[in-house]
Amino acid sequence: MPGLDERPIPLATYRHQPDSYDCPFCLVQRGVFTEHNQLGDVVAVTELAFACISPQWWPANPGAALVVPRGHHENIYDFPAAAGHAVWDLVQQVALAMRTTYVCEGISIRQHNEPAGDQDVWHLHVHVFPRHRGDGLYERHNKARWVASEERAGYADVLASQLNLQRTFGVERPAHIFAVPGDSAGDSAGRAGWLVRGSSRPMASTSECPRRAAR
Numbered sequence: 614m615p616g617l618d619e620r621p622i623p624l625a626t627y628r629h630q631p632d633s634y635d636c637p638f639c640l641v642q643r644g645v646f647t648e649h650n651q652l653g654d655v656v657a658v659t660e661l662a663f664a665c666i667s668p669q670w671w672p673a674n675p676g677a678a679l680v681v682p683r684g685h686h687e688n689i690y691d692f693p694a695a696a697g698h699a700v701w702d703l704v705q706q707v708a709l710a711m712r713t714t715y716v717c718e719g720i721s722i723r724q725h726n727e728p729a730g731d732q733d734v735w736h737l738h739v740h741v742f743p744r745h746r747g748d749g750l751y752e753r754h755n756k757a758r759w760v761a762s763e764e765r766a767g768y769a770d771v772l773a774s775q776l777n778l779q780r781t782f783g784v785e786r787p788a789h790i791f792a793v794p795g796d797s798a799g800d801s802a803g804r805a806g807w808l809v810r811g812s813s814r815p816m817a818s819t820s821e822c823p824r825r826a827a828r
């Protein structure tokens with residue numbers, strides 16, 4: 614029958630992570646940041662999961678978030694139940710916080726496995742999207758753009774204050790800030806320190822999805 618294969622296949626066949634993979638979701642938990650993954654993006658940390666503003670946004674869905682298990686699991690096939698429950702619980706909290714604080718009309722959730730399933734980070738993660746009538750999220754799958762950290766930060770602060778959960782991973786200080794030309798890792802970490810966000814940060818302008826006014 615088309616689409617069916619009853620031969621058992623070892624789970625290793627479904628793994629695509631390179632041997633020397635620097636997992637961005639594991640690194641950020643150890644205080645190792647890049648332009649695409651910064652402490653200021655994190656909106657909630659629980660025992661087994663965390664949530665952050667996504668570094669990539671689709672054209673009409675700014676402020677999209679990711680919910681990620683704390684442990685490194687590549688995909689859904691052998692994902693432990695306890696971590697799965699924790700991720701789902703946080704997905705629900707983020708969706709509700711988004712629906713409460715963003716000007717949006719719905720929420721969509723997506724999770725990708727393997728290259729054919731559009732997975733491109735080899736640590737399981739769930740996308741949480743604010744939705745609007747006619748936003749074309751699925752039709753514009755190839756139209757995502759990288760978003761500057763300053764633009765992400767306003768949405769992160771709004772979601773974090775609504776969630777009111779822990780927002781750090783409990784490490785004393787970053788192990789390494791992303792490379793700055795001419796700086797040693799130590800100098801860079803010492804100068805930048807923790808990227809603690811204040812709630813007064815101005816929102817970057819996004820014309821298609823203004824956040825709901827603070828109440």
Ligand SMILES: [Zn+2]
Pocket residue numbers: 636637638639640684685686735736
């Ligand atoms: Zn990882």
